Structure formats: C-alpha cells, structure tokens
Amino acid sequence: MTAPNPNTKTTTRADNARTVRRLLLVVVGMFAFGFALVPLYEVFCDITGFNGRTKNEQAAANQRSIDTSRTINVQFITRINQGMPWEFKPEVRSVRVHPGETKVVQFYAKNLTDHDMVAQAVPSVAPGQAGLYLNKTECFCFNQQPLAAGSETLMPMQFYLDPDIPKHIHTLTLSYTMYDMTAHTQPDVVASLEARPTAE
Amino acid sequence: MSTAAGEMTHHDHHHHAPSGLTRWFFTTNHKEIGSLYLWFSFIMFLVGGSMAMVIRAELFQPGLQLVEPHFFNQMTTVHGLVMVFGAVMPAFVGLANWMIPLMIGAPDMALPRMNNWSFWILPFAFMILLGSLFMEGGGPAFGWTFYAPLSTSYSPDSTALFVFSIHIMGISSIMGAINVIVTVMNMRAPGMTYMKMPMFVWTWLITAFLLIAVMPVLACAATMVLTDKYFGTSFFDAAGGGDPVLFQHIFWFFGHPEVYIMILPSFGIVSAIIPAFSRKKLFGYSSMVYATGAIAGLSFLVWAHHMFTTGMPVGAEIFFMYATMLISIPTGVKVFNWVATMWRGAISFETPMLFAIAFVVLFTIGGFSGLMLAMTPADFQYHDSYFVVAHFHYVLVSGAVFSIMAAAYYWLPKWTGHMYDETLGRWHFWCSLISVNVLFFPMHFVGLAGMPRRIPDYALQFADINKIVSYGAFAFGLSQLIFLWVVIKCARGGERAPMKPWEGAEGLEWTIPSPAPLHTFETPPEVK
Incomplete structure (x- = not known):
C-alpha cells in the first residue's frame, strides 16, 4: 500500500x-x-600534473626563445623495481639548463643476468606541477627497451623546459623507475626487438 | 497513532510454513530473515572477535610470541573484513528487516524472495573468505583495504577467492539496500508521510542509497585487482602504465561512504532509544533528518583524507581537510539533539538506554580523534599508527556495535515476547563499557608515540601499554559471551513482555503484540 x-x-x-x-x-x-x-x-x-605525471610522449621540437635570465637545476634519479637484476643510472646526476634550451642526457643500463630481457622505464617528476613544463623530444622511456644477456647500453633522453615554467621552480627532479617487462612481452616480440640495433 | 485491531485475528491460519531447516532456507518472511541476519552477524562477531584475540595475544608482549607474521597479517585483514562485512553490516540489515516494515506499517518487505537471496548468499561469501585461510599460501594478508600492489603483485594465490567473496557480499548488500528503498518508498501505511517516519527508517533509507551508490565501486576495485593479478591488465601496475595510487582513490571513494553506512543506522537506533527512556519527544526531528542527509552527501567529497601522505598537492589536501571538518557540523547537530532530548527528561537507565548514552559519549570521542586526523599536517604523524586504530574502533565498536547492542536490548521483548534479564544486561553493559575503554583508549597514546598498526612486533617502550590493551581486549571479548547468554535466556523464556514494554516508547512496532506475530499489518494501520 x-x-x-x-x-x-x-x-x-x-x-x-x-x-x-x-x-x-x-x-x-x-x-x-x-x-x-x-x-x-x-x-x-x-x-x-598531479601525481608527478609527465607528458610521456614525444614533444615537438618547435622554435622557441631561450630564457637565459633563469637557470633551473634538473636532477635525475634512477630506480630499479624490486628484484630486477639490472644496473641503471644516469651519466650525470644533474644538469643546469635555461628554460627553452635543449639538453641530451645519457642513461646507462646493463643486464646483469644470463638471459635476454625487456624493460620499461616509467618517469615521475617532482614537484608535480613542473611535470607540465618538461618536454621530451626523444626518450628511451617512450619504448620498451630490450637488452641481451650480460650486455650494456647507453640510452639518450633529450628534453627542454617550457619557457613558461613558473618562476618559483628552481629545481626539478626527474625520476625513472625501470620495470621488468619480459614476462609481459611475447617471445617473438622480444626477438624482434633484439634484432634492432641498440644505441651504443 | 492507532492501528487496525483486526490484524491479530488472522495471523496464523492458511500459512503453510515448512518446518525444520527448510523453513529457514525458503523463508520469505521479513521477521525470520531479520532473525537469520542477526544470528549470522553475531556468529561473525564472535569469529572476527576471536581473530582480534589472536592479534592481542600476539601483541601481549614485544617480540614474536605465538603466530607467524604472515598469519598475523591474515588475522588483521580477515578480522577487519569479517567485522565490517560480516558483523556490523548484516546486523543493521537484520534490524532493518525486522523493524522497518513494523515501523512504517507494511505487511512485509517489498521484495520478499530477493530478501531470501540477499541473506542466503552471505554465508557462502564468508565460507569462501574463511576457507581461503586454510589454503596453501594462506588467505588475504594485505589489510582489509587491499591496497595494490599488496593485493596484486604480492598477494597469496587465494586472492581470487577473496575477490569473489567481496563480490558476493556486495551483491547481498545491494539487494538488501534496494529492498529497503522500495519498501520505504512504496509500502508506507496511509498517512505515514516521509516526515513522520521514525528516524531509524530515515537513516536506513539514506544508508541504502549510499549502499547502492558505492558497493558497485567496491566491486570495480576488486575486479581490477582480479584482472591485474590473473589476466595481465595494468590498472594499478606502474610498469604497464597504471598507477597504484589510483587504487586508493577508487577504494576510498567507496570506503568513506562505507564508514557512514556503518554509522547512520546507529544514529537512527539511538534516536529511537533516547526519547523512549527520557520520556520526551526527539529534540529537532527535522534537523536530524537533514543532518543525516548532509552527512551522506558530504561523505562523497572527503575520500582523499585517507591519502594525505600519498604526495597529493597542497591545494587538494586543504580541500579535503576542510571538507572533512565540515562533516563535524551535521554530526554535532545530532549529538546536540540527543543531549537536548535528555535535558530535563524523566530518564531511567535500563540497559538499552545505558548503551545509547555510552554510544553518544564514546562515539563523540571517536569523532574528536577523527577531527584530529582530518588535520593534514597532524595526520602525517598519526597516519598508519595505533592512533588511527583507536579512532576507528571508538566509532565502530563503542559506536556502531554499542548501538546494535542497544537495539537488541530495546527490541528483544518485541522479538521474543519475553523481557531479557535486566541484571545480566547491566553486567554486560558495565563489563563492556570498562573493558572497551581499557582496550582502545591507551591505543591513542602508543599511536601518538609512534607505534605502527598491522605489525606483529613493537618497540620495547610500548610493552606496558600493550599489555593493558590486551587485558582490555580479553575482558571485552569475554563480556560479549554475557550478551549471548542474555539473548538465549530471553529467547527461551522469562517474564512475559507486554505489547509496549517501555513506557516512553513511540511507534507502530509497539502497537502489535509481543512476540510480534509472523504476519503483521496485513491491513495497513491508519497513521494520523
């Protein structure tokens, strides 16, 4: 009722x-x-840009002004995900750049195991807000990285900071965590990736 | 209010009740299903309670004494799951089944067959969950919040069973909530307008809406954990482009309304009992209704206060801090109204009233520690410490569980037709009141001093307080056996209960005989 x-x-x-x-x-x-x-x-x-997300895709290498009045310290941190037997480190721990200026930094990786592996680096930026102004024109983190047993490689990362980056940011930290993707990759994909020449 | 006097005359003919076990398997009667829910929840309360006893026995002394750390983790996890989904929520659904049709003058719940289902799938959910404890690798050990990647990359093989049991519990809750909403919206007796409904019906109606809004979100989180672990998806796996913090957002979008699901019906119970034993009308009925609605609405905007330490931007932390503190306003309205109801009332202190008053005081203490936790900078110290454990046990044990005890004492005469043993009831109350504070109050101090939760060992300086806490825990656990004794004694006999055993009680449930006959209000009462 x-x-x-x-x-x-x-x-x-x-x-x-x-x-x-x-x-x-x-x-x-x-x-x-x-x-x-x-x-x-x-x-x-x-x-x-919350949560330290960066634009993990290729940015256009367009014309832009270089703001020489400011210098920003860009630091690099590398981590290996738990239990992954690789060596992974930046060639330099930090670089000083003017906003707009393009820089290339090499990252060194070595597969310490006796089997071929595929890895994926995942970036994160602190402070989170700065992530919006970090543009990468080339990065090893755009693709999965194969590395044969016991071999080593240098992987380039080319970037510039957007000249609009807020004035209060003097230092930003770019962190890469390397994950083992071998189990998630099909065996034939591993093979074809290995066929490609790697950066030396 | 008055009722059609004729309903008594035809309550036990043409009813082909199956006997024995099948009576309980096939019942569609709201009172029988309500009793099933209540007994089930009490059994789960004892099961979850014995796990708490294992936890407190291990923490009685520093160092590892009795159980393996992995088993300890399973105990904390399954204790939480059993108490939340097995004890508190089914107890409220049981009370809703028993009392809502009686309170609004309906002959039964609107969907009696679905009612049968929503109860009978529950025991299977808990058989699956508890069964997983005996499997190789053990049961869930990642905390009742099952944060990824603990529940994905690092979880035992039995995680699929955990996920399925969560799904079944969710389906049960959703069916129960739909039943409550349909019953309240369509089955009210003539003249029973929304603003004449008892507060218990109001709070349950709002709770039911919260349930259908957030239980599906919990099902999403559980499903994503399932596919991440077994089917190679990467919702929460950073290597595949996912994000473990996303899990916490989804979980707490469910989890925060969930904590109000576990407390709003308590507000309704206390709003029935305090006026009855103060012999006054509830102070500020309509403000109680609006406050309940406001709490429910705000509960969707505060989830990230569980995640202040995940590295959120300051702006978001400030928003969630203030939104959380805002909830204390409608909650304060309620506490004020209960106190104002008692003010200058002719109060008597029977067991239901004792539990209700203890609820108001102790729930408020839990509310205050909640306000402390809401402050972002302070939360960085309190986070994941025993202070949090003390906070949510104050609102859930001396809050929700005490209100369920109060409800049981209040309505036992109506359910069984006998008065419960008042002396034993008071023993139960005083033992519970003292032991619950010995159990949970010192946890505030060890928490502030830095003792982390969910760890089977602790630093030596916490030893004395942990010993006291464990004594409180054992005493509280044993005190609940008094309650079991009271209920069994009351069900088996005792002084016959009149139609309205409480002088100041109001509502349609007191216009039918005690014990309530199987069928009531087949002719709807007239509400003036």
Missing part, C-alpha cells in the same frame, strides 16, 4: 517494479562509473 493514496495490490507491485528498475540503473551506472574513474584519473592527472 502506498502512502499518498491507498492503492490496490497490483499497483503496489507495479510501483515496486518501477522503483527496482530505477535503482538497478543506479547500480549499473555506479559500476560503470567505477571503471570510468580510470580514464578520468588519467585525464585529470595529465591536465593538472
């Missing part, structure tokens, strides 16, 4: 069915929303 007007049993049943349908829609909608949070989170972090 509904509250506003005492109804017959059949209309109550119809009311109930309608309410249930609506509530089930909410449930399905919230389930979809839960998964939609994944792309929403990506977009949100990309736009705001």
Whole structure:
C-alpha cells in the first residue's frame, strides 16, 4: 500500500517494479562509473600534473626563445623495481639548463643476468606541477627497451623546459623507475626487438 | 497513532510454513530473515572477535610470541573484513528487516524472495573468505583495504577467492539496500508521510542509497585487482602504465561512504532509544533528518583524507581537510539533539538506554580523534599508527556495535515476547563499557608515540601499554559471551513482555503484540 493514496495490490507491485528498475540503473551506472574513474584519473592527472605525471610522449621540437635570465637545476634519479637484476643510472646526476634550451642526457643500463630481457622505464617528476613544463623530444622511456644477456647500453633522453615554467621552480627532479617487462612481452616480440640495433 | 485491531485475528491460519531447516532456507518472511541476519552477524562477531584475540595475544608482549607474521597479517585483514562485512553490516540489515516494515506499517518487505537471496548468499561469501585461510599460501594478508600492489603483485594465490567473496557480499548488500528503498518508498501505511517516519527508517533509507551508490565501486576495485593479478591488465601496475595510487582513490571513494553506512543506522537506533527512556519527544526531528542527509552527501567529497601522505598537492589536501571538518557540523547537530532530548527528561537507565548514552559519549570521542586526523599536517604523524586504530574502533565498536547492542536490548521483548534479564544486561553493559575503554583508549597514546598498526612486533617502550590493551581486549571479548547468554535466556523464556514494554516508547512496532506475530499489518494501520 502506498502512502499518498491507498492503492490496490497490483499497483503496489507495479510501483515496486518501477522503483527496482530505477535503482538497478543506479547500480549499473555506479559500476560503470567505477571503471570510468580510470580514464578520468588519467585525464585529470595529465591536465593538472598531479601525481608527478609527465607528458610521456614525444614533444615537438618547435622554435622557441631561450630564457637565459633563469637557470633551473634538473636532477635525475634512477630506480630499479624490486628484484630486477639490472644496473641503471644516469651519466650525470644533474644538469643546469635555461628554460627553452635543449639538453641530451645519457642513461646507462646493463643486464646483469644470463638471459635476454625487456624493460620499461616509467618517469615521475617532482614537484608535480613542473611535470607540465618538461618536454621530451626523444626518450628511451617512450619504448620498451630490450637488452641481451650480460650486455650494456647507453640510452639518450633529450628534453627542454617550457619557457613558461613558473618562476618559483628552481629545481626539478626527474625520476625513472625501470620495470621488468619480459614476462609481459611475447617471445617473438622480444626477438624482434633484439634484432634492432641498440644505441651504443 | 492507532492501528487496525483486526490484524491479530488472522495471523496464523492458511500459512503453510515448512518446518525444520527448510523453513529457514525458503523463508520469505521479513521477521525470520531479520532473525537469520542477526544470528549470522553475531556468529561473525564472535569469529572476527576471536581473530582480534589472536592479534592481542600476539601483541601481549614485544617480540614474536605465538603466530607467524604472515598469519598475523591474515588475522588483521580477515578480522577487519569479517567485522565490517560480516558483523556490523548484516546486523543493521537484520534490524532493518525486522523493524522497518513494523515501523512504517507494511505487511512485509517489498521484495520478499530477493530478501531470501540477499541473506542466503552471505554465508557462502564468508565460507569462501574463511576457507581461503586454510589454503596453501594462506588467505588475504594485505589489510582489509587491499591496497595494490599488496593485493596484486604480492598477494597469496587465494586472492581470487577473496575477490569473489567481496563480490558476493556486495551483491547481498545491494539487494538488501534496494529492498529497503522500495519498501520505504512504496509500502508506507496511509498517512505515514516521509516526515513522520521514525528516524531509524530515515537513516536506513539514506544508508541504502549510499549502499547502492558505492558497493558497485567496491566491486570495480576488486575486479581490477582480479584482472591485474590473473589476466595481465595494468590498472594499478606502474610498469604497464597504471598507477597504484589510483587504487586508493577508487577504494576510498567507496570506503568513506562505507564508514557512514556503518554509522547512520546507529544514529537512527539511538534516536529511537533516547526519547523512549527520557520520556520526551526527539529534540529537532527535522534537523536530524537533514543532518543525516548532509552527512551522506558530504561523505562523497572527503575520500582523499585517507591519502594525505600519498604526495597529493597542497591545494587538494586543504580541500579535503576542510571538507572533512565540515562533516563535524551535521554530526554535532545530532549529538546536540540527543543531549537536548535528555535535558530535563524523566530518564531511567535500563540497559538499552545505558548503551545509547555510552554510544553518544564514546562515539563523540571517536569523532574528536577523527577531527584530529582530518588535520593534514597532524595526520602525517598519526597516519598508519595505533592512533588511527583507536579512532576507528571508538566509532565502530563503542559506536556502531554499542548501538546494535542497544537495539537488541530495546527490541528483544518485541522479538521474543519475553523481557531479557535486566541484571545480566547491566553486567554486560558495565563489563563492556570498562573493558572497551581499557582496550582502545591507551591505543591513542602508543599511536601518538609512534607505534605502527598491522605489525606483529613493537618497540620495547610500548610493552606496558600493550599489555593493558590486551587485558582490555580479553575482558571485552569475554563480556560479549554475557550478551549471548542474555539473548538465549530471553529467547527461551522469562517474564512475559507486554505489547509496549517501555513506557516512553513511540511507534507502530509497539502497537502489535509481543512476540510480534509472523504476519503483521496485513491491513495497513491508519497513521494520523
């Protein structure tokens, strides 16, 4: 029996069915929303630079002015994900750059195991806001990196800082974590990647 | 309010009740399902409680005494899961099943067959969860919050079982919530307008909306953990482009409304009991309704206060800090209203009232430590310490669990037709009150001094306080056996309960005989 007007049993049943349908829609909608949070989170972090996200794609090497009045200290940190038997380090720990100026930094990696491996470096920038102004025109982190057993390689990373970078940023830290992707890569992909010449 | 007097005359004919076990398997009666829920939740309370006893026995002395660290982790994890999803939530659903139709003058819940399902899938969920403890590699050991990558890269092989049990619990909760909403919206007796509904019905209606909004999000988080672990996706795996912090966002988007799911029905219970034993009307009924709505709405905007130490930008930390503190305003309105209800009332202190008053005081202490945790800079010290453990046990044990005890004592005469043993009830109350504070209050101090949670060992300087805490824990655990004794004694006999055993109680549930007959309000009562 509904509250506003005492109804017959059949209309109550119809009311109930309608309410249930609506509530089930909410449930399905919230389930979809839960998964939609994944792309929403990506977009949100990309736009705001929260969470130290960097633009992990090739930036255009366009014409730009170099702001020689400012110098920013860019530091490099490298980490190996737990249990990965590689050596991975930057050639220099930090460089001083003017906003707009292009720099190349080499990263050294060595596979200490006796089997071929594929790795992926994932970047993160602190402070998070600075990530929006770090543009990479070339980076080993754009692709997976294969390395044959026991071999070593130098991997280049070319970048410039957007001249619009906020005035209060004097130092920024770029961190790379190297992950073992061998298990996630198909064997034939490993083979074809290895066929490519690696940077020496 | 008055009721149709005729409903008594036809309550036990033409009812082909199956007997024995099948009666309970196939029942669609809201009172029987309510009882099933309540018994189930009490069993789970004892199961989760014995895990807490293992934890406190291990922490009785510094050093590793009784259990392996990995088993200790399983105990903290499964204790949390069992208490949240097995004890507190089913107890509230059981109370809703029993009382909501009686309070709004409906003959039963709107969807009785679904009601049967939503209960009977629960035991299977917990069989799966508890069964996983006995598997090779053990059960879930990553905390009830199952943060990635603990629950993905580093979790035991039984994680799939954990995920499926979470799914089943979620489906059960969603079905229960839909049932409550449909019942409240469509089945109210003539004249029972929304603003005449008892507070318990209101708080449960709002809780049910929270449930259908966030349980699907929990299912998402669990599903993503499942596919990350077993099917090679990278939702939370940085190597594949995912982000472990995303897990915490999704989890706490569920998790924070979840903590209100576990406390709003308590507010409803206390709002029924305090007026009854103060012999006054509830002070500020409509402000109670709006405060409940405000708490529920705000609960969606504060999730990241669980994540202040993940490296959020300062702007976001400030937003979540202030949004969290804002919740103390509607909560304060409620506490004020309860105190104002008691003010100059003719108060008597039967067991339900004792538990309700203890709820108000101790829940408020938990609320205050919550405010301390809400302050971002302070939270960096408190985070993941025993201070947090003390905080949420104050709101969940001396808050939610005490309110469930109060509700049980308050409505036991209606359920069983007998008065419970008041002397034993008071023994239960005073033992619980003292031991719960010995158990949880000192945790604040070790927490502030830097003792981390979820670790089976601790620094020597925490030894004395941990010993006291463990004594409190054993005493609190044993005190609950008094409650079991009271309930069994009351179910088996005792002084016959009148239709309305509490002088100041109000509501339709007191217009039917005690014990409540199997079928009530088949002719709807007229509410004026």
